[in-house]
Amino acid sequence: MSVFPVYDIARNICGDKAFPFFVIPAGADPHTFEPLPSVASELRNVSLFIGVTREFDGWIERYLPERAVRRYLISPDAGSTHTANPHIWLSVRQAEKIAASIARSLEMVDAANIGYYRKNLAAYLNKLNELDKTIAGLFKNTRSTSFIQWHEAWNYLAADYNLTIAGTVQREGSDRASVRSIKEIVDRAKRDRVRVIVVSLNAEIKAALVLANEIRGTVVRLDGIGDPDSDDRSNYIKLMLYNAQTLAAALR
Known part of the structure; x- marks a missing residue:
């Protein structure tokens, strides 16, 4: 796996029958990491590689042996030129699909332990279902349901809980926003009274603070990657609960 959240989902399915690891460490930018x-x-x-999309982490393939089985969580639509948003792990409901996909991949390379993987999958899906209910409750009574995201990472989370992304400063695959797009975001934020700007946990926030001052808002740091050495983000469930609690508190 490339990122920690997908790895953590995988290790709940693998148990002691396989030994997953992740490539991109906490705090690193998945888009530029070597x-x-x-x-x-x-x-x-490696005997099995599970990536997110070929555009996001397909570069890892050049380090893999020929015998390694390769699977991607998002496959491009035939004939489509659109680059899929890779951040599907930031949706608990998508994480359920990720877990099922990982289980199927494990069954392909280790048929002797199909029953074991399916039992672990069922147990983990129950945990994700409870997490989904908890997060839905956090967003149920917030004063606002709209926020601006600096990086195009939180679309799946917003869709799950009927939140509105009032603007995205930096689109996937883009280095910077245009002056026109920033003006459109500011105008909408002022019109709709959007007061929250979401940035990555380790991001430089100088520009975000300027934008926050313009709309009389606040900058909120969320973590899209997690950190196995942290107390509150050391596994996928803790990570998503941390993000939901932090964002819900800002929207109140």
């Missing part, structure tokens, strides 16, 4: 030689060497022993 693995250390030690990680590249470890990738040469």
